[in-house]
Amino acid sequence: MMKYDFIIAGAGCAGLSLLYKILQEPTLQEKSILIIDKDTKNSNDRTWCFWEKNAGSFESIVHAKWNTLEFLSTGFEKKLDLGTYTYKMIQGIDFYNFVINFAKQFTNVTFLQENIVAITSDAILATVKTEDNLYAAKTVFNSTNLFNPEITEENSLLQHFKGWVIKSKKPIFDFEIGRLMDFRVSQENGATFMYVFPTSTTEALVEYTLFSSTVLNKETYDSALKKYIKEELKIDDYTISHEEFGIIPMSLAKFQKNPKKNVLNIGTSGGYTKASSGYTFQFIQKDVSEIVEKLKLGKNLNSDISFKDKRYNWYDRTLIDVLLSKKRTGKEIFAQIFKDNSPEKIFAFLGNESTIIEDVSIMKSLPIKPFLISGLRQLRSKN
Numbered sequence: 001m002m003k004y005d006f007i008i009a010g011a012g013c014a015g016l017s018l019l020y021k022i023l024q025e026p027t028l029q030e031k032s033i034l035i036i037d038k039d040t041k042n043s044n045d046r047t048w049c050f051w052e053k054n055a056g057s058f059e060s061i062v063h064a065k066w067n068t069l070e071f072l073s074t075g076f077e078k079k080l081d082l083g084t085y086t087y088k089m090i091q092g093i094d095f096y097n098f099v100i101n102f103a104k105q106f107t108n109v110t111f112l113q114e115n116i117v118a119i120t121s122d123a124i125l126a127t128v129k130t131e132d133n134l135y136a137a138k139t140v141f142n143s144t145n146l147f148n149p150e151i152t153e154e155n156s157l158l159q160h161f162k163g164w165v166i167k168s169k170k171p172i173f174d175f176e177i178g179r180l181m182d183f184r185v186s187q188e189n190g191a192t193f194m195y196v197f198p199t200s201t202t203e204a205l206v207e208y209t210l211f212s213s214t215v216l217n218k219e220t221y222d223s224a225l226k227k228y229i230k231e232e233l234k235i236d237d238y239t240i241s242h243e244e245f246g247i248i249p250m251s252l253a254k255f256q257k258n259p260k261k262n263v264l265n266i267g268t269s270g271g272y273t274k275a276s277s278g279y280t281f282q283f284i285q286k287d288v289s290e291i292v293e294k295l296k297l298g299k300n301l302n303s304d305i306s307f308k309d310k311r312y313n314w315y316d317r318t319l320i321d322v323l324l325s326k327k328r329t330g331k332e333i334f335a336q337i338f339k340d341n342s343p344e345k346i347f348a349f350l351g352n353e354s355t356i357i358e359d360v361s362i363m364k365s366l367p368i369k370p371f372l373i374s375g376l377r378q379l380r381s382k383n
């Protein structure tokens with residue numbers, strides 16, 4: 001059986017982000033690393049949007065960025081000046097190519113395309129079993145869904161979305177303004193909004209997003225996108241250059257950080273998808289930075305969950321609880337938050353970077369009763 005210092009199970013956002021960080025750290029970059037994925041990672045299967053204050057690790061592949069966004073709902077529109085934050089977009093394929101090409105210069109890194117069927121461990125080693133082989137390492141970083149909790153209609157909402165990159169014949173977009181959420185669309189299938197991120201005057205990513213318990217049939221996403229492009233964006237003549245579809249769990253279920261000794265879950269599997277929004281990219285970056293710092297210092301990777309993490313986790317769970325119990329609609333809640341608070345404060349809150357005083361001021365803009373009931377229920381929950 002081949003033995004490594006680290007095995008990274010899953011070469012998606014989290015696996016490759018961790019690999020990149022390890023290889024940038026002089027004290028770790030010579031470790032033997034095996035990275036396994038069942039796929040080739042050569043398709044542009046997703047687009048990541050996120051916000052940050054400074055240049056991040058992947059600045060050189062940022063495809064587009066915005067300092068102004070807009071929020072729209074029925075009878076309410078607001079331009080959002082992001083202040084010190086910048087909203088950024090990275091294309092999946094650029095990210096995969098960037099990290100994989102960077103890693104190629106390290107002979108101590110091995111990429112394998114195999115399907116992982118089990119991960120086990122004993123006191124010293126963790127073992128990854130694929131359909132054909134066994135591999136062992138001191139530590140396995142897992143982003144496959146092998147240890148994920150069961151997602152049910154009772155414990156989760158699904159964030160499901162379909163996006164098109166469209167190219168219009170005529171210049172139509174103001175590429176300095178990204179449309180973060182447009183709730184003026186039908187809400188019959190749950191909290192539903194469109195977003196529009198223009199990358200030039202003739203090109204934009206238009207995405208139809210819903211928070212609900214079940215996905216829709218394929219035609220419903222397509223017809224909603226067509227209707228919005230025609231009626232709201234007023235574009236008749238366009239081509240579709242890229243399509244993406246995704247389902248992200250917005251869940252009250254507990255994602256484990258350490259499913260087994262010497263095994264650490266990362267990415268969505270480690271609970272780094274923010275339950276109330278589905279944003280994950282930036283939380284993955286923070287997590288892998290912390291992991292690399294601990295590896296460098298020889299610290300225990302299985303640290304306790306901080307008070308700050310527990311605090312945000314409770315906020316997220318409370319919002320999911322309110323939405324699941326249908327006490328308030330997503331449209332009402334988001335409009336209220338954007339009406340009453342400064343964009344910078346909201347983005348700090350959504351990025352888990354706000355102070356408790358700022359959190360209180362955001363909470364004050366929400367209706368007390370449903371949030372109090374859901375908040376108390378989640379405090380008592382054993383999950």
Ligand SMILES: Cc1cc2nc3c(=O)[nH]c(=O)nc-3n(C[C@H](O)[C@H](O)[C@H](O)COP(=O)(O)OP(=O)(O)OC[C@H]3O[C@@H](n4cnc5c(N)ncnc54)[C@H](O)[C@@H]3O)c2cc1C
Nearest residue numbers: 010012013014038046048049116144246267268279280281
């Ligand atoms: C279409 C789409 C758009 C998104 N947009 C955003 C966004 O704008 N902003 C944001 O913050 N988040 C976004 N997300 C959410 C989140 O950032 C992504 O899902 C992100 O890719 C999660 O990273 P991950 O490493 O946990 O999972 P993935 O990137 O999915 O990586 C997991 C990897 O594990 C591999 N794998 C799984 N099972 C096995 C197995 N048994 N054996 C071998 N390999 C296996 C998969 O092939 C995959 O490569 C989006 C998600 C999707 C699907």
